[in-house]
Amino acid sequence: MTAIYISLGSNIEREHHIRAGLDALYTTFGELTVSRVFESAAVxxxxxxxxxxxxxAKTALPLMAVCHHLRTMEFAHGREMNAKKFAPRTLDLDLLLYGDLVCEAPVVLPRGEILTNAFVLWPLAELAPSLRHPVVGRSLGELWQDYDKQAQQLSPIPFHWQPPTLHPHDTREQRLGV
Structure with a gap:
């Protein structure tokens, strides 16, 4: 099983789409460890x-399948096929880490935003403070500690998510709709 870390973001019907994204991730990957939710200005x-x-989450799925599932989830929740990078989002799902894999395709890993965006680094460091960034070799906790916290303002918000109830006899294929 490979440990994966995924960033979720929304600025359109935020609470609804974050909950829907968490539900979709849970249905696909099973047990999730979830950071606090932060509010931040658009970047x-x-x-x-x-x-x-x-x-x-942990997964046995290959990288390509994980990427495919994330894109499918985004489109299922209103993301436009040719959405611009810096634009409003119903649901944005970015694979940050897939184990300690470093690659350029089919997606750049580790994702560059880990080092540049507080809204990625703070919740990631919260989940795995001792995990080492596979390129720079420093722990996520150290990276967050040294991050210029004046560069981007974040506010933790009260948010509670309960995983959806799945029928105990559902197979993974039934949950995924395949």
Missing amino acids: GFHGRPFYNLVVS
Whole structure:
């Protein structure tokens, strides 16, 4: 099983889409460890504030399948096929880490935003403070400790998510709809 870390963000019907994203991730990957939810200003464009968080899960799925599931979830929750990078989002799911894999395709791993965006690094460091970044070799806790916290303002918000109830006899294929 490979440990994966996924960033979730939304600035359109934020609470609804974050809950829907968590439900979809739970249905696909099973047990999730969930960071606190943070509110942050939009980065790269003027827009409504985002809710952001990071989840971790374990999976036996290959990297390509994980990427496919994340894109499918985004589209199922209103993401447009040709959405611009810096634009409002119903649901944004970014794979941050897939074990300690370092690669450029099919996705860049580790994701660069880990080192540049507080709304990624803080919740990620919260989940795995002793985990070492596979490229820079420092722990996520150290990276967060040294991060310029004035660069991006974040506010933890009260948020509670309860995993959906799945029928105990559902197979993984039934949960995924395959």
